[in-house]
Amino acid sequence: MSKLSFAASRLVNPPGVEPVITEAQLWTGLQRKVRFPTEFVPVITSCEVINDTGSKVVRSVVFRGGATAREEVELHEYTIAYFDMLETGIRITNVVSYDEEDRLVLTFSFAGGIPGYDTSASGAARPSAKELNKVIGPGVEHTIQTIRKMVVDGKLA
Incomplete structure (x- = not known):
């Protein structure tokens, strides 16, 4: 059995949620996530940026x-x-896109495995999309919520 691959998407600005995050704010937040992942990913305890050219970052995470x-x-x-x-x-x-109604969407995809959630060794059947969405989706939601809080706190223009 091959390693799990899966993607989950969430609306960045569902109806009634304030403030509305712009595409630029979302992208700035994702750039921050690259360099300061401990603010976004609870299982990452530290990060050292080894090289940063602006469009490519090499980092070591714990x-x-x-x-x-x-x-x-x-x-x-x-x-x-x-x-x-x-x-x-x-x-x-991490993909920033728009749906058919021009609403901003954030998608996280995992190819070649999902850290901490691999069934290849056990021979277990592939989890359902609903089960995998429960694993990946909250990470997308947490990233959006973190970016929204940064916008509220004035950390993202």
Whole structure:
């Protein structure tokens, strides 16, 4: 069985939620997530940026429990951030897009595995989309909520 791959999307500005996050604010927040992931990803306890060219960041992150990972992050302005975990081959992608009604959407995709959620060794059946969405979706929601709080607090213009 191959390693799990999955994507989950969420509306950035669902009806009634304030303040409305702009595309520029969302992108600025995602750039901050690349360089300061501890503010966005609770399982990351520290991050050292090794190299930063603006569009490519090499970083070393430490996860709760002490595991470390070296990641290369490639940024394509306003649309895509690729997070390549060098030791595992997992690629996490954050995508900014618009739905058919021109509403801003954030998607996280995992290719080649979902950290901490791998069934390949056990031979278990692939979890349902509903189950996987419960694993990935909250991370998307947490990132949006963190960015919204940063907008409220004046940390993102």
